[in-house]
Amino acid sequence: MALHEDELRKLINCIVTSHQDDCLDCESCGQQLDCLAELVAQGRSLDDLMPEVTTHLCCCRDCFEEFEALVAILRAEQGGQLDISG
Amino acid sequence: MIERTNEQWLSDLTGPPEVQAPALEDLRQRLQRGIFYYLSRERSDLSHLATHELNHMAEDLAQDATLRVIANLDSFRGDSRFTTWATKIAVRLAISDLRRARYKDFSLDGLTAEGDTLPATSDALASNHSPNPEHATERSDVMLKIDRALDEALTERQRQALTAVALQDVPLEIVAERMGTNRNALYKLLHDARRKLRQHLEAQGLSTDYMLKLFED
Ligand SMILES: [Zn+2]
Numbered sequence: 630m631a632l633h634e635d636e637l638r639k640l641i642n643c644i645v646t647s648h649q650d651d652c653l654d655c656e657s658c659g660q661q662l663d664c665l666a667e668l669v670a671q672g673r674s675l676d677d678l679m680p681e682v683t684t685h686l687c688c689c690r691d692c693f694e695e696f697e698a699l700v701a702i703l704r705a706e707q708g709g710q711l712d713i714s715g
Numbered sequence: 716m717i718e719r720t721n722e723q724w725l726s727d728l729t730g731p732p733e734v735q736a737p738a739l740e741d742l743r744q745r746l747q748r749g750i751f752y753y754l755s756r757e758r759s760d761l762s763h764l765a766t767h768e769l770n771h772m773a774e775d776l777a778q779d780a781t782l783r784v785i786a787n788l789d790s791f792r793g794d795s796r797f798t799t800w801a802t803k804i805a806v807r808l809a810i811s812d813l814r815r816a817r818y819k820d821f822s823l824d825g826l827t828a829e830g831d832t833l834p835a836t837s838d839a840l841a842s843n844h845s846p847n848p849e850h851a852t853e854r855s856d857v858m859l860k861i862d863r864a865l866d867e868a869l870t871e872r873q874r875q876a877l878t879a880v881a882l883q884d885v886p887l888e889i890v891a892e893r894m895g896t897n898r899n900a901l902y903k904l905l906h907d908a909r910r911k912l913r914q915h916l917e918a919q920g921l922s923t924d925y926m927l928k929l930f931e932d
Contacts, residue, residue, distance in 0.1 A: 632862055634854075636882045638930050640861065643881040644913045645923045655887070655899045663795035663803040689902060690880075691887045698806045701757050702749040703799060711748040 658685040658692050666696060670703035716741050724797040728788065739781060745798060746784075746805040747777035753809065760817075776812065780805035811888060818889045823875050854929055860919060861926075868915035873908035880905060 632640070661682050668678055675683050686693045705711050719727065719738075727738035751773035754761055761769065784801045791800050865874055876894065879885040880901075891901040913923065 632858065632865075632882075634858070634930070637858055637861060639882055640877075640912075641923065641926045641930060643877075644909050644916070645927060655902050659803075659807075660792075661794070663799045666803070667795050667799050688906075689887065690884070691898060694886075695803075695806055695810055698753050698757060698810060699799070699803055702753055702802055702806065705752045705756070706749070711752055 652688075653681045653685040655685070655689060655692055658682055658689070659695075662692070662696055662699060666699040666703055670700050670707060716744065719797075721791075721793055721797040725788065725791070728785065739785070742784065742798075742801060743777050743781040746780045746801060747773050749802050750776050750780070750805055750809050753806065758813070761813075776809045777805065780808050783808060814886045814889055818885060821885060821889060821893070823879065823890070823893045850929075857921060857926060857929055860921060861916065864912055864915045864919075868911045869908050873904060873911070876901060876905055877908045877912075 661679060665675075665679055665682055669675055675686075686696055702711075719741075724738065724742075727734050728742070729735070730738070751770060754764075754769045754773055755766070764772075780801070784804050787804065791797065794800075865877075869877065872894070876890055879890045880887055887898045887901050887905070891898045894901065896904075916923075916926070
């Protein structure tokens with residue numbers, strides 16, 4: 630299989646972000662996502678909270694996308710922006 | 716809409732019909748507003764859709780999400796507000812649907828087909844803007860080694876998964892479905908693949924720091 634240079638960069642980055650064995654999988658990450666999202670939406674820093682979840686979010690685009698979406702909705706709710714449908 | 720505590724949500728949603736029905740409707744509306752916000756404000760890929768189309772999508776998703784929340788009430792542990800937990804379920808459902816729609820034609824077969832990528836060396840040289848020829852040679856040499864490592868260090872399944880997820884940015888969920896596995900198992904498989912690749916390259920003297928430096932823009 631032959632790689633393009635930009636693919637190679639992605640691959641190297643992906644190897645670099647690989648981490649230790651004792652980290653969370655998607656399921657355990659997902660269980661803590663609501664709690665974490667509330668804290669982050671309140672302004673807490675992701676790095677100070679649950680470092681294993683943070684590590685997983687750095688390596689897993691799927692979980693990260695869901696986390697970001699949840700935080701965005703919670704922030705909008707706090708800011709009174711959720712009544713704008715229609 | 717009444718504000719409920721977690722306990723009130725749980726008791727209302729499992730209560731007699733006259734209590735349950737309004738609670739269900741409150742939940743559904745709440746999820747719909749959250750989903751609509753996400754679709755309309757956070758998804759630039761949906762910006763071509765009209766408001767009524769987004770509303771319709773949000774309505775359908777909120778309906779499904781409400782059913783899913785009710786079916787999973789037992790698993791609510793009270794670590795967050797009930798509505799946050801329910802929104803998490805709705806978000807996963809919405810994002811899953813969007814992923815499936817976007818990648819409906821994606822197939823793993825294309826990833827291993829011969830001749831669908833350019834030859835590594837000529838490509839490396841062609842796209843190599845480094846003014847230093849020694850540097851260029853070093854880069855193509857490392858590219859070949861990485862290319863070979865993919866073949867030597869990984870199983871076919873690992874290579875397929877890594878190619879799709881890390882190189883083509885396909886969501887894990889989609890790749891897992893195509894591979895007949897689930898996202899959790901795929902995550903573990905990818906984790907092993909990355910580790911093996913890293914070890915294989917390090918054994919040849921290619922540290923990740925060195926490679927990052929070599930290929931930075
Ligand atoms: Zn994950």
